[in-house]
Amino acid sequence: MSDKLVAYFSASGVTEKVAREIARVEGADCFAILPEIPYTREDLDWTNRQSRSTLEMSDLSCRPAVSGCVGNMEQYGVIFVGFPIWWGREPSVVDTFLTSYDFCGKRIVPFCTSGGSGIGKTAERIRSLVGAGTVVEEGKRLGGEVSAEDLKLWTEGLKL
Ligand SMILES: Cc1cc2nc3c(=O)[nH]c(=O)nc-3n(C[C@H](O)[C@H](O)[C@H](O)COP(=O)(O)O)c2cc1C
Numbered sequence: 001m002s003d004k005l006v007a008y009f010s011a012s013g014v015t016e017k018v019a020r021e022i023a024r025v026e027g028a029d030c031f032a033i034l035p036e037i038p039y040t041r042e043d044l045d046w047t048n049r050q051s052r053s054t055l056e057m058s059d060l061s062c063r064p065a066v067s068g069c070v071g072n073m074e075q076y077g078v079i080f081v082g083f084p085i086w087w088g089r090e091p092s093v094v095d096t097f098l099t100s101y102d103f104c105g106k107r108i109v110p111f112c113t114s115g116g117s118g119i120g121k122t123a124e125r126i127r128s129l130v131g132a133g134t135v136v137e138e139g140k141r142l143g144g145e146v147s148a149e150d151l152k153l154w155t156e157g158l159k160l
Contacts, residue, residue: 007033008031082113103134
C-alpha cells in the first residue's frame, strides 16, 4: 500500500506517459483525472477564441466536472499532480480535482509538460486553491522523454 499518488490530466498522452513513469519510479498509485465530457480535437484548438478550452481557461472559476474520484485519499501523504500547461497554467479540470478533496497535512508536488512554457506561477495558484494547511512544492516542467534517472534525481531532491 503506497502513501504516494500520481494524479494527472493528459489531453493527448504526453503528461500521461511522464505520470506513469513517476508512478513506476516512486512505487506510487496512479489516478487519471478524466473530464466527464472528454475534450475533442476542436475543444483543444487554442487558436479558436470560442473553443471549449479557450472559454474554460479564460474563466478562472471554471470547474469542468471530473469523472470518478479517489476513494482513499486519506491513504496518501504525497500527491504528485500532473498536467499539460494550457495558457500558461494548469487546466481548469485540474482545478476541479484540487478543490474536490481535503489535502490538509499532505504534500502536493506539481509537474507539467508543455510546448515550451515553464511551470510559471502554477504552484502559487495551486496553494490558493488548496489552502494553507497543505505544502505545495514549486513543481517542475518535465520533457515527455524524461529518463527514470532524471526523475529519481528530482524526487530524491524533494526528500519525500
Ligand atoms: C488548449 C491548449 C493550450 C496550451 N497552452 C500552452 C501554453 O500556454 N504554453 C505551452 O508551452 N504549451 C501549451 N500547450 C501545449 C501543451 O502544454 C503540450 O502539448 C503538452 O505537452 C500536452 O500534454 P498532454 O499530451 O498530456 O495533453 C497548450 C495545449 C493546449 C491543447
